[in-house]
Amino acid sequence: MTSSSPASSSKRTPVRLRELQATDRAPLEAILRATGSFPENEITVALELIDESLAKTAVKAAPLPDDYRFLVALPARAVVDSAVAEAAVQRTAPVIGYVCWGQNPMSDGVFDLYWIAVDPTLQGGGTGQALMAAAEADVAARGGRMILVETGGKASYAPTRRFYQRIGYVEIARLPDFFRPGDDKVIYARRLDGVALQHRSDESSGSMATEAPRVL
Numbered sequence: 366m367t368s369s370s371p372a373s374s375s376k377r378t379p380v381r382l383r384e385l386q387a388t389d390r391a392p393l394e395a396i397l398r399a400t401g402s403f404p405e406n407e408i409t410v411a412l413e414l415i416d417e418s419l420a421k422t423a424v425k426a427a428p429l430p431d432d433y434r435f436l437v438a439l440p441a442r443a444v445v446d447s448a449v450a451e452a453a454v455q456r457t458a459p460v461i462g463y464v465c466w467g468q469n470p471m472s473d474g475v476f477d478l479y480w481i482a483v484d485p486t487l488q489g490g491g492t493g494q495a496l497m498a499a500a501e502a503d504v505a506a507r508g509g510r511m512i513l514v515e516t517g518g519k520a521s522y523a524p525t526r527r528f529y530q531r532i533g534y535v536e537i538a539r540l541p542d543f544f545r546p547g548d549d550k551v552i553y554a555r556r557l558d559g560v561a562l563q564h565r566s567d568e569s570s571g572s573m574a575t576e577a578p579r580v581l
Protein backbone atom coordinates (compact mmCIF):
# COMPACT_ATOMS: atom_id res chain seq x y z
CA MET A 366 0.00 0.00 0.00
CA THR A 367 1.32 3.36 -0.89
CA SER A 368 1.20 6.28 1.44
CA SER A 369 -1.40 8.22 -0.45
CA SER A 370 -2.66 11.34 1.22
CA PRO A 371 -6.30 11.87 2.02
CA ALA A 372 -8.36 13.65 -0.54
CA SER A 373 -9.41 17.20 0.04
CA SER A 374 -11.86 19.20 -1.97
CA SER A 375 -9.03 21.48 -3.17
CA LYS A 376 -7.23 18.47 -4.68
CA ARG A 377 -10.10 17.06 -6.69
CA THR A 378 -9.17 15.48 -10.02
CA PRO A 379 -12.13 15.89 -12.36
CA VAL A 380 -12.61 12.56 -14.08
CA ARG A 381 -14.68 11.06 -16.82
CA LEU A 382 -15.53 7.39 -16.85
CA ARG A 383 -15.88 5.01 -19.75
CA GLU A 384 -16.00 1.31 -20.60
CA LEU A 385 -12.83 -0.78 -20.70
CA GLN A 386 -11.00 -0.97 -24.04
CA ALA A 387 -7.99 -2.97 -25.25
CA THR A 388 -5.51 -0.08 -25.04
CA ASP A 389 -6.22 0.18 -21.30
CA ARG A 390 -4.59 -3.13 -20.45
CA ALA A 391 -0.95 -1.95 -20.30
CA PRO A 392 -1.64 1.26 -18.33
CA LEU A 393 -3.89 -0.61 -15.92
CA GLU A 394 -1.19 -3.22 -15.35
CA ALA A 395 1.25 -0.37 -14.66
CA ILE A 396 -1.20 1.20 -12.19
CA LEU A 397 -1.79 -2.11 -10.39
CA ARG A 398 1.97 -2.53 -10.00
CA ALA A 399 2.62 1.10 -9.08
CA THR A 400 0.16 1.04 -6.18
CA GLY A 401 2.43 -1.46 -4.43
CA SER A 402 -0.76 -2.90 -2.91
CA PHE A 403 -1.13 -6.10 -4.87
CA PRO A 404 1.09 -9.18 -4.79
CA GLU A 405 1.98 -10.79 -8.10
CA ASN A 406 -0.72 -13.51 -7.84
CA GLU A 407 -3.42 -10.84 -7.41
CA ILE A 408 -2.10 -8.84 -10.36
CA THR A 409 -2.22 -12.00 -12.46
CA VAL A 410 -5.89 -12.55 -11.55
CA ALA A 411 -6.74 -8.89 -12.15
CA LEU A 412 -5.20 -9.06 -15.63
CA GLU A 413 -6.98 -12.32 -16.40
CA LEU A 414 -10.31 -10.65 -15.68
CA ILE A 415 -9.38 -7.70 -17.89
CA ASP A 416 -8.31 -10.08 -20.69
CA GLU A 417 -11.48 -12.13 -20.37
CA SER A 418 -13.65 -9.05 -20.56
CA LEU A 419 -11.73 -7.66 -23.55
CA ALA A 420 -11.93 -11.02 -25.34
CA LYS A 421 -15.70 -11.06 -24.96
CA THR A 422 -15.95 -7.51 -26.25
CA ALA A 423 -13.69 -8.39 -29.20
CA VAL A 424 -15.98 -11.17 -30.38
CA LYS A 425 -18.96 -8.98 -29.57
CA ALA A 426 -20.38 -11.66 -27.30
CA ALA A 427 -23.38 -10.29 -25.52
CA PRO A 428 -22.15 -9.67 -21.99
CA LEU A 429 -24.00 -11.58 -19.32
CA PRO A 430 -26.11 -9.11 -17.40
CA ASP A 431 -24.27 -9.67 -14.15
CA ASP A 432 -20.86 -10.69 -15.46
CA TYR A 433 -17.68 -8.89 -14.46
CA ARG A 434 -18.18 -5.24 -15.18
CA PHE A 435 -15.51 -2.59 -15.63
CA LEU A 436 -15.23 1.16 -15.76
CA VAL A 437 -12.03 3.12 -16.25
CA ALA A 438 -11.35 6.70 -15.22
CA LEU A 439 -9.67 9.34 -17.38
CA PRO A 440 -8.63 12.82 -16.36
CA ALA A 441 -11.25 15.32 -17.52
CA ARG A 442 -8.68 18.05 -18.11
CA ALA A 443 -8.96 18.42 -21.86
CA VAL A 444 -11.57 20.88 -23.03
CA VAL A 445 -13.50 19.30 -25.85
CA ASP A 446 -15.87 21.18 -28.05
CA SER A 447 -17.39 18.49 -30.20
CA ALA A 448 -18.60 14.95 -30.03
CA VAL A 449 -15.77 13.88 -32.35
CA ALA A 450 -13.15 15.51 -30.12
CA GLU A 451 -14.78 13.96 -27.08
CA ALA A 452 -14.61 10.53 -28.72
CA ALA A 453 -10.94 11.07 -29.55
CA VAL A 454 -10.12 12.09 -25.98
CA GLN A 455 -11.98 9.09 -24.64
CA ARG A 456 -9.99 6.78 -26.92
CA THR A 457 -6.54 8.21 -26.34
CA ALA A 458 -6.40 9.82 -22.90
CA PRO A 459 -4.36 7.79 -20.40
CA VAL A 460 -6.41 5.89 -17.87
CA ILE A 461 -5.82 6.81 -14.25
CA GLY A 462 -7.77 4.06 -12.53
CA TYR A 463 -10.42 1.42 -12.81
CA VAL A 464 -13.04 -0.52 -10.95
CA CYS A 465 -14.31 -4.07 -11.54
CA TRP A 466 -17.41 -5.51 -9.92
CA GLY A 467 -20.06 -8.13 -10.54
CA GLN A 468 -22.90 -10.11 -9.06
CA ASN A 469 -21.92 -12.84 -6.66
CA PRO A 470 -23.27 -15.95 -8.43
CA MET A 471 -24.10 -17.66 -5.12
CA SER A 472 -26.37 -14.85 -4.03
CA ASP A 473 -29.56 -13.09 -4.85
CA GLY A 474 -28.72 -9.43 -5.27
CA VAL A 475 -25.27 -9.29 -3.68
CA PHE A 476 -22.47 -7.79 -5.74
CA ASP A 477 -18.74 -8.10 -5.12
CA LEU A 478 -16.25 -5.34 -5.68
CA TYR A 479 -13.36 -7.25 -7.26
CA TRP A 480 -10.79 -4.56 -7.94
CA ILE A 481 -10.29 -0.87 -7.61
CA ALA A 482 -7.03 0.93 -8.22
CA VAL A 483 -6.05 4.53 -8.87
CA ASP A 484 -2.74 5.87 -10.16
CA PRO A 485 -0.74 6.52 -6.96
CA THR A 486 0.24 10.00 -8.14
CA LEU A 487 -3.47 10.92 -8.30
CA GLN A 488 -4.83 9.13 -5.24
CA GLY A 489 -6.77 11.22 -2.77
CA GLY A 490 -8.26 13.31 -5.57
CA GLY A 491 -11.72 11.78 -5.72
CA THR A 492 -11.13 9.29 -8.54
CA GLY A 493 -11.79 6.26 -6.34
CA GLN A 494 -14.97 7.80 -5.04
CA ALA A 495 -16.16 8.56 -8.59
CA LEU A 496 -15.45 4.97 -9.68
CA MET A 497 -17.28 3.54 -6.67
CA ALA A 498 -20.26 5.83 -7.17
CA ALA A 499 -20.61 4.67 -10.77
CA ALA A 500 -20.29 1.00 -9.80
CA GLU A 501 -22.87 1.46 -7.05
CA ALA A 502 -25.27 3.16 -9.46
CA ASP A 503 -24.93 0.19 -11.80
CA VAL A 504 -25.55 -2.27 -8.97
CA ALA A 505 -28.62 -0.31 -7.88
CA ALA A 506 -29.91 -0.22 -11.46
CA ARG A 507 -29.63 -4.03 -11.54
CA GLY A 508 -31.62 -4.38 -8.35
CA GLY A 509 -28.58 -5.19 -6.21
CA ARG A 510 -29.22 -4.97 -2.51
CA MET A 511 -25.69 -5.19 -1.12
CA ILE A 512 -22.07 -4.65 -2.18
CA LEU A 513 -19.26 -6.56 -0.50
CA VAL A 514 -15.62 -5.53 -0.46
CA GLU A 515 -12.71 -7.61 0.77
CA THR A 516 -9.45 -6.01 1.75
CA GLY A 517 -6.41 -6.53 3.94
CA GLY A 518 -6.24 -5.98 7.67
CA LYS A 519 -2.56 -5.02 7.83
CA ALA A 520 -1.55 -1.57 9.01
CA SER A 521 -0.33 -0.78 5.50
CA TYR A 522 -3.94 -1.15 4.28
CA ALA A 523 -5.28 1.39 6.77
CA PRO A 524 -5.66 4.09 4.08
CA THR A 525 -7.67 1.69 1.92
CA ARG A 526 -9.91 0.77 4.86
CA ARG A 527 -10.40 4.47 5.64
CA PHE A 528 -11.38 5.00 2.02
CA TYR A 529 -14.15 2.42 2.25
CA GLN A 530 -15.35 3.72 5.62
CA ARG A 531 -15.34 7.28 4.26
CA ILE A 532 -17.62 6.31 1.40
CA GLY A 533 -20.11 4.50 3.61
CA TYR A 534 -18.89 0.91 3.89
CA VAL A 535 -19.14 -0.93 7.20
CA GLU A 536 -16.83 -3.67 8.41
CA ILE A 537 -19.05 -6.74 8.87
CA ALA A 538 -16.52 -9.56 9.21
CA ARG A 539 -12.86 -10.29 9.67
CA LEU A 540 -11.12 -13.59 8.89
CA PRO A 541 -8.03 -13.76 11.08
CA ASP A 542 -4.73 -14.75 9.39
CA PHE A 543 -6.53 -15.30 6.07
CA PHE A 544 -3.86 -13.98 3.67
CA ARG A 545 -0.96 -15.06 5.84
CA PRO A 546 -0.29 -15.17 9.58
CA GLY A 547 -0.99 -11.71 10.95
CA ASP A 548 -2.76 -10.58 7.78
CA ASP A 549 -6.54 -10.72 8.15
CA LYS A 550 -9.17 -10.51 5.45
CA VAL A 551 -11.54 -7.65 6.28
CA ILE A 552 -15.00 -7.65 4.70
CA TYR A 553 -16.90 -4.42 4.25
CA ALA A 554 -20.47 -4.04 3.10
CA ARG A 555 -22.80 -1.36 1.91
CA ARG A 556 -26.52 -2.05 1.78
CA LEU A 557 -28.50 -0.41 -0.99
CA ASP A 558 -31.86 -1.56 0.35
CA GLY A 559 -31.97 0.64 3.40
CA VAL A 560 -31.29 -2.17 5.90
CA ALA A 561 -28.92 -0.99 8.62
CA LEU A 562 -25.61 -2.78 8.99
CA GLN A 563 -24.01 -3.51 12.32
CA HIS A 564 -20.35 -2.65 12.61
CA ARG A 565 -18.42 -5.73 13.59
CA SER A 566 -15.56 -3.53 14.67
CA ASP A 567 -14.93 0.14 14.50
CA GLU A 568 -11.31 0.94 13.87
CA SER A 569 -11.86 4.60 14.59
CA SER A 570 -13.02 3.89 18.14
CA GLY A 571 -11.46 0.48 18.62
CA SER A 572 -14.78 -0.83 19.95
CA MET A 573 -16.28 -4.17 18.96
CA ALA A 574 -19.98 -4.51 18.36
CA THR A 575 -21.73 -6.85 20.74
CA GLU A 576 -23.34 -9.83 19.09
CA ALA A 577 -25.23 -12.63 20.80
CA PRO A 578 -23.29 -15.91 20.57
CA ARG A 579 -24.75 -18.24 17.96
CA VAL A 580 -26.33 -21.38 19.36
CA LEU A 581 -25.67 -24.40 17.16
Ligand SMILES: CC(C)(COP(=O)(O)OP(=O)(O)OC[C@H]1O[C@@H](n2cnc3c(N)ncnc32)[C@H](O)[C@@H]1OP(=O)(O)O)[C@@H](O)C(=O)NCCC(=O)NCCS
Pocket residue numbers: 366367368369370371372373374400402480481482483484487488489490491492493494495515516517524525527528529531532
Ligand atom coordinates in the same frame (compact mmCIF):
# COMPACT_ATOMS: atom_id res chain seq x y z
C1 LIG B 1 -8.25 2.88 -2.42
C2 LIG B 1 -8.21 3.80 -3.65
C3 LIG B 1 -8.87 3.08 -4.81
C4 LIG B 1 -8.99 5.08 -3.31
O1 LIG B 1 -8.99 5.91 -4.48
P1 LIG B 1 -8.68 7.47 -4.31
O2 LIG B 1 -8.88 8.11 -5.62
O3 LIG B 1 -7.36 7.59 -3.68
O4 LIG B 1 -9.81 7.89 -3.24
P2 LIG B 1 -10.64 9.26 -3.20
O5 LIG B 1 -9.71 10.37 -3.44
O6 LIG B 1 -11.84 9.14 -4.06
O7 LIG B 1 -11.10 9.26 -1.67
C5 LIG B 1 -12.44 9.11 -1.26
C6 LIG B 1 -12.51 9.35 0.22
O8 LIG B 1 -11.64 8.45 0.92
C7 LIG B 1 -10.72 9.19 1.71
N1 LIG B 1 -9.37 8.71 1.51
C8 LIG B 1 -8.78 8.37 0.34
N2 LIG B 1 -7.51 8.03 0.53
C9 LIG B 1 -7.30 8.17 1.87
C10 LIG B 1 -6.18 7.99 2.71
N3 LIG B 1 -5.00 7.58 2.22
N4 LIG B 1 -6.32 8.23 4.01
C11 LIG B 1 -7.48 8.65 4.52
N5 LIG B 1 -8.58 8.85 3.78
C12 LIG B 1 -8.49 8.61 2.48
C13 LIG B 1 -10.74 10.60 1.21
O9 LIG B 1 -10.58 11.49 2.30
C14 LIG B 1 -12.06 10.76 0.52
O10 LIG B 1 -13.02 11.31 1.38
P3 LIG B 1 -13.45 12.86 1.17
O11 LIG B 1 -13.99 12.96 -0.22
O12 LIG B 1 -14.47 13.08 2.20
O13 LIG B 1 -12.22 13.66 1.35
C15 LIG B 1 -6.77 4.19 -4.02
O14 LIG B 1 -6.19 4.88 -2.95
C16 LIG B 1 -5.90 3.02 -4.42
O15 LIG B 1 -5.81 2.68 -5.60
N6 LIG B 1 -5.21 2.42 -3.46
C17 LIG B 1 -4.30 1.32 -3.76
C18 LIG B 1 -5.02 0.09 -4.27
C19 LIG B 1 -6.01 -0.45 -3.27
O16 LIG B 1 -5.76 -0.47 -2.06
N7 LIG B 1 -7.15 -0.92 -3.80
C20 LIG B 1 -8.19 -1.53 -3.01
C21 LIG B 1 -7.83 -2.95 -2.74
S1 LIG B 1 -9.07 -3.71 -1.70
